[in-house]
Amino acid sequence: MRRGLSGWPWRAAALLVALVALWELYVDLGGADPLILPAPHEVARSLWVDRSLLGSNFLVTAEEVLLGILLASVTGLAFSAAIHFSPTLRRAVYPLLVASQTLPIPIVAPVLVLWLGFGILPKLVVIALVSFFSIVVTTLAGFAAVDPDLIKLMRTFDAPRQRTFRHIELPAALPSLFTGAKIAVTVAVIGAVFAEQAGASSGLGYLFEQSIPQLLTARAYAAVVILSAFAISLFALLSLAERWALPWAYQREQAAAP
């Protein structure tokens, strides 16, 4: 039951420390111009010195990402359910959904900004667009994995179709929805950066975009570090939420009294 919670971060942390040390050595020994590749200690200094600037911009991006994921989860779940119920809709819409994933976000984002303005709305649309797909695909797989005999059983119970969905298919697909959301948070952060670069006046993506031409590369890297840490935290948070909300999904068969 507690497998995975106690052990894993240490190895990852050790590897991370080793990689950062290599990077530091590489820059310090003159492998790269510090203006192009700042040393980790410069990034760390920027994280401290620019903390209020980074902090206020982080809050903007965090709001976009959280609302975007929420939007993608709600619409993704509704969309999956609709596709699950209607094979016609599935055949009509699913290929287009796949096609939507091939749209190059750096090109779509400015168009959306022109269309929807400079507010939070185009950011939410971009984030939802990049995270929606993994949620729909995993949730659909969750619906499809329900044992057909269980559906037959509900039919002999005279259950209307929507009640079978509510009592069987929906709860059965929740772990898959969580899986989709966990994949989604990592790309959602990338989506947020592209959306901010297309037109924004705040946010970590905007700050990154502003820092590069000013040769404030350490600050740009600091923004990236915060974005990564944020994505990892969201992933970990979702994992914890899943264990809390769906303990049965982690409960393997245990021997019990006969």
Place this chain on the structure above:
Amino acid sequence: MIEAPVKEPRELQGDDGVSVELVSRTFRTRRGPVHALASMSLRARPGEIVTVVGPSGCGKTTLLELVCGLQLPDSGTVRCAPAVLMPQRDLLLPWCTALDNAGLALRARGVGRAQARATAAPWLERFGLAGFEHARPAELSGGMRQRVSFLRSLLAGKPLLALDEPFAALDAITRLQMQDWLIEVLASEPRTVLLVTHDVEEAVVLGDRVVVMSGRPGHAVAEIEVSLARPRRRGDPAVVALREQVLAALGVSA
């Protein structure tokens, strides 16, 4: 055993039997048609336990699905009382407690959560599951899970039970205990029962009548009346003789 208030009163009526007449069913598959059943006939009187044995793939599951109205025959007629399925594997919902799993049929009919729990709770106690109301399926033994699964189908309140190899997944000892348990339950909760099995001894020990099916396409090749008093002992010479009779009908030497 505690006498629980019966919330689903069921008196078997004259039309609570089963009548399957010359039913054929063919499935189209990519590798050509599969004839599951051909001219299959079977009858069960109200309250009778009819066991069906046959080789694997003889259309036993198709037969039960026809009786439950999950499929329609290509030809022939199926007339039977409202039937409820008890699938081969227990298929309990892992996110629900034993209590909520048992009450699923009620929830399926639109009964509220509290009402379904109140109805199912005394039954769990009667089925020897007291103290396990709030256990999830993963915490129950195979026999307990099968009892919850049976209760779930029983609480659908239908006169006809279609049991698809209900004890096949259990270990040998638990299976024997569950067979005795089923007879005990049906004595106090009479139902018409159609029980499919590949276990010849089980068919003879449980059934009022044993219907022997041929291999695919399935049809009835023999019908053996079991007029022995219950409880039946498995070593009883009469049981052993009937077992050999069924095996002979299956074309297997005892």
